[in-house]
Amino acid sequence: MTVVALRGVEEEERTVDELAEGTASESTESVASPASFVTLAAPGKLIEVSGGAAGARLTTAVALVRQAQLEGETTVWIQPAGGPLFPPDLADSGVDLDALIVIHIPEDRGPAGIARAAELLLRSGGYGLCVLDLSAPPPPRADASDKVPAGDRPVPEVMPVRTCPRGLHGSAWQARLAGLARVHGCRVVLLTRRSAQRDSLGPMVGLRVQPRRERRGAGLFAVRPDILKHKGAAPRLAASELRRGPWGLA
Numbered sequence: 001m002t003v004v005a006l007r008g009v010e011e012e013e014r015t016v017d018e019l020a021e022g023t024a025s026e027s028t029e030s031v032a033s034p035a036s037f038v039t040l041a042a043p044g045k046l047i048e049v050s051g052g053a054a055g056a057r058l059t060t061a062v063a064l065v066r067q068a069q070l071e072g073e074t075t076v077w078i079q080p081a082g083g084p085l086f087p088p089d090l091a092d093s094g095v096d097l098d099a100l101i102v103i104h105i106p107e108d109r110g111p112a113g114i115a116r117a118a119e120l121l122l123r124s125g126g127y128g129l130c131v132l133d134l135s136a137p138p139p140p141r142a143d144a145s146d147k148v149p150a151g152d153r154p155v156p157e158v159m160p161v162r163t164c165p166r167g168l169h170g171s172a173w174q175a176r177l178a179g180l181a182r183v184h185g186c187r188v189v190l191l192t193r194r195s196a197q198r199d200s201l202g203p204m205v206g207l208r209v210q211p212r213r214e215r216r217g218a219g220l221f222a223v224r225p226d227i228l229k230h231k232g233a234a235p236r237l238a239a240s241e242l243r244r245g246p247w248g249l250a
Helices: 016-032 057-070 087-092 107-122 172-184
Strands: 045-049 075-080 100-105 129-133 187-191 205-217 220-230 241-244
Touching: 045 057, 045 172, 057 075, 057 087, 057 129, 057 187, 057 205, 057 220, 075 107, 100 107, 107 129, 107 172, 172 187
Parallel strands: 045 187, 045 205, 075 100, 075 129, 129 187
Antiparallel strands: 205 220, 220 241
16 A cells, blocks of 8 residues: 555445544544645645655545646646556546546656656646656666676667656756746645655755555554645644545555
8 A cells, every 4th residue: 555545435335433433533633623735735835744654645635636627726646657546536526537647757867857857848838737746766776787897898789868857856847847836826736755864855845745554453543644834924824624445455
């Protein structure tokens, strides 16, 4: 369950014990008046959703896609070729697949290619939400054969062309995306693998959330978004949501 979105739990599928637990949780959280993460992730800003494989990064991003679709917005998801999106899980989470555009960027283009594609799309002003999956692991290091002295290597007849994924440097690309988000009133969501101890991607990130999941029963999880950064606003708590994992998950 490292790449698929956790599915929402329907009210009629919850047992009496689960309902009682949810009621107790809601009464406890109401004292602190936590806000819905979707409410905090307002249009017009860069939103970073970070965390490792054990978190709920995709679950949180899918919830934002569903919310944007409910608002009548066109949504687009940009990921590396062969990315982690699994259409049946998206559909089970309430996402309209016919209204979601998924773009696959060649691996050799790297994160820079994903950011460039997002910028070109957002300039059209036709999207209310754009998700950039920048959470792919870094490319592997050179193997032992690359460390052989050049004079000892056999010279092939045709020299292969080696390409490396292009990384993202500086904050200029963030400034462009943030400006487009403000001008067109859209949400730009950045998925990263950064831990809570590391800083956000940059100063242009308006909201950073680190969602974590807590097991509540057989196949049931509470997804709690930890707000690590909320630029220009007072610190707020985000309400947790009860979710169901993929069928067959113990």
